[in-house]
Amino acid sequence: MSISIRxxxxxxxxxxxxxxxxxxxxxxxxxxxxxxxDAYAVLxxxxxxxxxxxxxxFTLNFGELESYRSPGHIRKREDQRLGPGIADFSNLDRHGxxxxxxxxxWFFKLGDRLWHSDSSFRPAPAKYSLLSGRVIPSWGxxxxxxxxxxxxxxxxxxxxxxxxxxxxxxxxxxxxEAIGFVDLTPEEIAAFTPVRHPLVRRHPVTGRPSLFLSAHxxxxxxxxxxxxxxxxxDLTEHATQREFVYSHVWKPGDAPxxxxxxxxxxxxxxxxxxxxxxxxxxxxRRALKRPAAGRLAANVPLPSLACPFMSRWVRAAxxxxxxxxxxxMLFPL
Numbered sequence: 001m002s003i004s005i006r007x008x009x010x011x012x013x014x015x016x017x018x019x020x021x022x023x024x025x026x027x028x029x030x031x032x033x034x035x036x037x038d039a040y041a042v043l044x045x046x047x048x049x050x051x052x053x054x055x056x057x058f059t060l061n062f063g064e065l066e067s068y069r070s071p072g073h074i075r076k077r078e079d080q081r082l083g084p085g086i087a088d089f090s091n092l093d094r095h096g097x098x099x100x101x102x103x104x105x106w107f108f109k110l111g112d113r114l115w116h117s118d119s120s121f122r123p124a125p126a127k128y129s130l131l132s133g134r135v136i137p138s139w140g141x142x143x144x145x146x147x148x149x150x151x152x153x154x155x156x157x158x159x160x161x162x163x164x165x166x167x168x169x170x171x172x173x174x175x176x177e178a179i180g181f182v183d184l185t186p187e188e189i190a191a192f193t194p195v196r197h198p199l200v201r202r203h204p205v206t207g208r209p210s211l212f213l214s215a216h217x218x219x220x221x222x223x224x225x226x227x228x229x230x231x232x233x234d235l236t237e238h239a240t241q242r243e244f245v246y247s248h249v250w251k252p253g254d255a256p257x258x259x260x261x262x263x264x265x266x267x268x269x270x271x272x273x274x275x276x277x278x279x280x281x282x283x284x285r286r287a288l289k290r291p292a293a294g295r296l297a298a299n300v301p302l303p304s305l306a307c308p309f310m311s312r313w314v315r316a317a318x319x320x321x322x323x324x325x326x327x328x329m330l331f332p333l
Contacts, residue, residue: 143314
């Protein structure tokens, strides 16, 4: 059966059907998904009951898994609960228990509620991220995606000229400072050394420009820090207006695939935010990206795609009312 895509929000998010991604897929399917990602910024696959191994196998169709010597978090290796290739974005400790509200790892994770582009703090941002819904809380925990392509299009000509050649510095230090978390060790700060990326990127296939915004962006080269941060805040407020945002309401078995992040390489264009439970989010695991309660599996590195969105998590109930493996979401990063 061929893949079909039904628009969920204009030309920004689409729901893909006609493909079982728990099984091996052929080159034609890979090409169809790539084409869908070029047209959209987020693809949602429903009722996909993925295991971690299946999620990684699916991801590898699109490139290598993102891999760096320095972690993108502060959790110690001995405290990790998931295996290689899966990044853990849950609020669970290595024993599967909800983290203490006073745990510094939890404080660090709260930064993911800010609008951000995945892996923008890496020298080569990822191409795609894959989230899969495994544990869905009783309320909340949506993942929101903001379309950086239409946000760029809506800028006035003066602002487009102003942002055209700007270079921003990105670091996890900046996004954590924004929520008041400054309790980082010298070793952690060294691991989060700022990297530089252009504020405007152009998609290598469509040629469409998009903003490359993120909570991780805390400086503009050649600008004072206060002036840079207020300017980036103004741009982010513009880019996250409701008309630019798709809010994904998670169901067990969802797998959103955002066009953003192979871990080395290129970016497309959505930005996302996550809304975790009021007290904390239940169980997102990461293989590529993160759902309200699920796993993210791989970030595929590629060479220079324009990240088409930002995202964030939304607050959610602190429970595990529904625990069901499955679902996937693809989005470019």
